[in-house]
Amino acid sequence: MARRAPTEPRKFASQERSRATVDALVEATARILVKEGFDKASTNRIAEVAGVSVGSLYQYFPGKEALVAAVDERHKQQVMQTVRGELAGILDQPVEQGVRKIVALAVKAHRVDPKLHRVLAEQIPRVGKLEALGTFNRENYTLFRTYLESRQHELRVDDLDLASFVCVTTIEALTHNAVLHHPKMLSGDMMEALIDEAARLVTGYLKR
């Protein structure tokens, strides 16, 4: 294999200084997305806010899309870390309690960084390399399906794929809408009520 020409955008930052640059760029992108919106997130602006030159930006990212994708990826990782962590203690619980905790967990996940979550969901045009962003979340689907498998004896449903699709879609939509579009529900009581309702909805559908 021939060495890559050094003029080509480098993918990996080996020195610490450059890792800091990459972080600053991703962080600046996230900040601009939240505070000024997607269409203000030009490469020049991102570089400026990051305290970095445009040239440096293009050493690590092939373009604007890659920055946004990196922000999305970082956010997704943070959310999934929360989810995976808490889910461990739920897996062996019966449907009645388990589903309620899963719904509460979904709410918690949407509260990791609601403003960023909303911008990513609403302002990013899913075009080109960003096409896959909004696609149905595969990991949540798999995790939930695994839970259903372990609880199958409690369930009235037999098609676990279909049931997982129904449940994950429902829980995601309800928590997403509640957290991001109904600020009134931020009050604890309202949100508790919603979690109860969602849990009852899903539990009734699943339980034998």
Add this chain to the structure above:
Amino acid sequence: MARRAPTEPRKFASQERSRATVDALVEATARILVKEGFDKASTNRIAEVAGVSVGSLYQYFPGKEALVAAVDERHKQQVMQTVRGELAGILDQPVEQGVRKIVALAVKAHRVDPKLHRVLAEQIPRVGKLEALGTFNRENYTLFRTYLESRQHELRVDDLDLASFVCVTTIEALTHNAVLHHPKMLSGDMMEALIDEAARLVTGYLKR
């Protein structure tokens, strides 16, 4: 009141020729959105596809956003026409059958123009005047709430606002996801199965 200066963008087209121009512009915008995507929809391109000059475009629309908003509005009207029409015959049906028909109707609504619906949902950055596009659909919410009121004696829920939020969000998300992200479900059987599941989910939640 002083007469408006004739150089200012006119809002209303009085002659038939100009109404045709407006239609052509909206139609061209929709076509470009579907076939080439949001970022190819420049004002120059829209005018070109419409067979109209850019100048004329600006006689009737203050800018690109207004075009997209018009497309969205037209699509929404078409969908709501379908919904209102079919809903009339459902209102006096008991929850068991009514909810299933409402779910089937939601599927039908998503099939009015799935490609356009998807572009509007995924590619349009909700910024500026387009901010309100993706907001929770108020009319569906109201219509469903009215149905619940008329069937309240059958219901175990008492907070109709909360219940409507839960049901409309759920039905919308399930049908949207199924129609737009799971082409396999386009086959009649699969879709029937999904409609059954969704109906059972919602019915079990609502019924006394």
Add this chain to the structure above:
DNA sequence: GCAGAATACGAGCGACCATTCGCTTTTCAA
């Protein structure tokens, strides 16, 4: 302390885009 690699810089280029405006053509009422 030195050489070369890695990193950073930022003015500037080319492309594209939204919007304007002076002008022509069409319509229609009088």
Add this chain to the structure above:
DNA sequence: TTGAAAAGCGAATGGTCGCTCGTATTCTGC
């Protein structure tokens, strides 16, 4: 028939944006 309003035209303008590249600075192994 006519003239004024309505509608249409499209080259041109000003601005922004993504991205490049020649140069300057910093780091690291020797």
